[in-house]
Amino acid sequence: MNEVSESRYERGTRKLAEIDGEGGQAVIASLADIAPDFARYIVEFPFGDIYSRPGLDLRAREVATIAALTAMGNARPQLKVHIRAGLNVGLSRDQIVETIMQMAVYAGFPAALNGLFAAKEVFAE
Template sequence: MLALKDVVAERKLEGKQDEAGVMHSSSTLKGVSRYALGAQTLNTLHANQVENLESTFKDISPDLARLVIEYGFSDIFSRSALDSKHREMATIAALTAMGTATPQLKFHIKAALHIGVSQIEIREIMILMSVYCGFPAAINGTLALKGVINESDVK
């Protein structure tokens, strides 16, 4: 954010006017709980994922599942400034760069394919990641993509 602030300041000195930052709402649905909005958002990416999260963590940390749903998918993923395709593409790039989140990367690759991001676009993300986070991360990301493509539930 500080880098963005510096770039905007430089552009202003050049006479370019950028739209000022505004608060984006995570919900345009009045009266909908954060949990309900997050669950709705998450289930549009992958059916039954809310139930999967809840069952995975119910015995050890049910609060973690709730936080992922409320914060990750209500407060963040449902924001209006990026469409779901661009948000998934950015998420795939970040998870690839991390190199430590293969299950989450596979989930988001599946979600991206489900909402219309193409295999070609995801392959290009992996190639781009070779520049910014190295070939090992790009190779691991590509192998995650390959694994998802080879699964039977992915069209």
């Protein structure tokens, strides 16, 4: 299907699979019994609209996402999903670690430590 006739949901589903593989679909499936509409919003907006835009490649988008989730300091499950996604789109472990360490400057050492421990768990999987 070409991009013009492809729906936001179809485009988002394709992009989610490209970025997160089975992990992304597991997150969507886990919402089916409590908030299926929210699951659809996740597919359509972040992945169908934002991740599908030109201008940044998927590696750059995952660096930005890992940095933001690390800086938030309270999104460990989502951070772990995006660390996996970063590996999936070609980021090295060192690049992920450096991205998280950079957040110590802007979000503080506790946020960076939490991010590093999340990365350590993902790398051990």
